């Protein structure tokens with residue numbers, strides 16, 4: 001199992017590119033199942049989760065050509081298997097995103113229930129109930145969701161709580177349904193909006209992208225197109241925090257600051273300087289001591305839950321006390337015990353982490369538990385004195401493209417070992 005060793009204390013300096021968004025790539029790949037025409041997707045990040053989704057499409061019968069530089073070309077005219085097997089789904093819950101497209105275009109899908117994961121039980125009841133409202137007959141047995149429909153019909157569906165992939169699954173299903181579907185309390189994440197744009201390029205008729213009400217008028221069929229995946233806002237903000245906690249000065253290219261208003265405001269509240277030298281460039285410098293910032297995670301445009309762990313590291317090194325409330329997932333503080341091993345003073349009260357800033361962290365062996373938690377351990381290692389050895393780094397590879405290479409390019413003392 002690979003490990004990452006970080007020797008902290010180096011202020012990050014330099015310029016690195018931001019990769020395409022994992023959470024825009026996964027629904028876009030699933031959406032290709034809605035047509036038998038050729039689709040080209042560019043700016044695809046090289047991530048384990050993307051490889052898993054391509055593997056899943058391949059076993060459905062997709063013809064896939066991957067060009068490292070140019071992206072992927074997918075032809076689903078030969079799709080003839082509508083089963084998403086447990087051994088794939090359990091490694092990546094976003095596999096559930098093939099359910100809507102398969103039922104909408106082929107009238108059937110057998111999807112393994114994703115099961116829980118480290119950050120919570122992660123139910124998919126809203127995906128299932130939404131498809132039922134659109135006319136699908138769905139049974140759950142032997143750990144599989146079996147869905148059947150002659151043709152889905154439009155429905156008005158209220159989503160509570162806000163669900164990102166639930167919104168995406170139902171939007172994709174509605175694109176080929178008979179009639180109008182209205183998704184109320186829909187997710188407003190940029191990745192959801194980007195999927196709506198992509199679907200409309202395929203001939204779908206979706207209104208309201210970016211708002212909490214999506215109106216989808218189904219069409220008979222969708223056609224081929226090409227699409228460029230948007231930048232990864234979570235990767236962007238993760239590197240912004242890396243600059244903050246090492247008091248560095250870095251520039252991120254191929255970024256989209258407009259999707260990061262809330263995190264940028266919080267970083268500025270912490271005393272970090274954030275500038276936009278170009279529309280797709282963000283410069284972050286942190287010469288001064290960090291100030292603690294209180295925050296509460298919530299659906300977009302609120303503060304992203306995927307940045308909660310990273311901000312715990314920043315607050316751990318700020319001068320004062322702060323509170324971070326996690327309202328989206330029920331168990332997303334596993335990284336806290338690992339950060340405490342590095343000397344962080346974090347006290348958990350229910351869904352609130354009370355952070356007492358310390359002068360410095362001390363490197364130690366730690367273990368990654370989930371994708372964003374593992375990124376926070378890297379950030380802590382970058383700031384800590386001495387060496388931090390992170391195990392189970394496969395979690396990091398799911399969501400960060402070549403993280404040690406990008407950080408090394410910024411002057412970090414970081415390397416991966418295959419133990």
Ligand code: EPZ
Nearest residue numbers: 023094122123124125126127161162163164165328329371
């Ligand atoms: C997406 O997960 C992201 N994944 C997650 O990113 C992200 O943390 C999450 O949205 C919240 O922003 C992808 O986009 C592939 P939800 P998703 O459905 O869609 C409850 C990462 O690190 N819920 O928005 O699975 C659920 O339990 C990952 O890249 C139901 O109750 O999350 C949670 O409490 C981690 N029933 C809340 O909604 C449902 O049917 C939000 O979950 C669905 C969700």
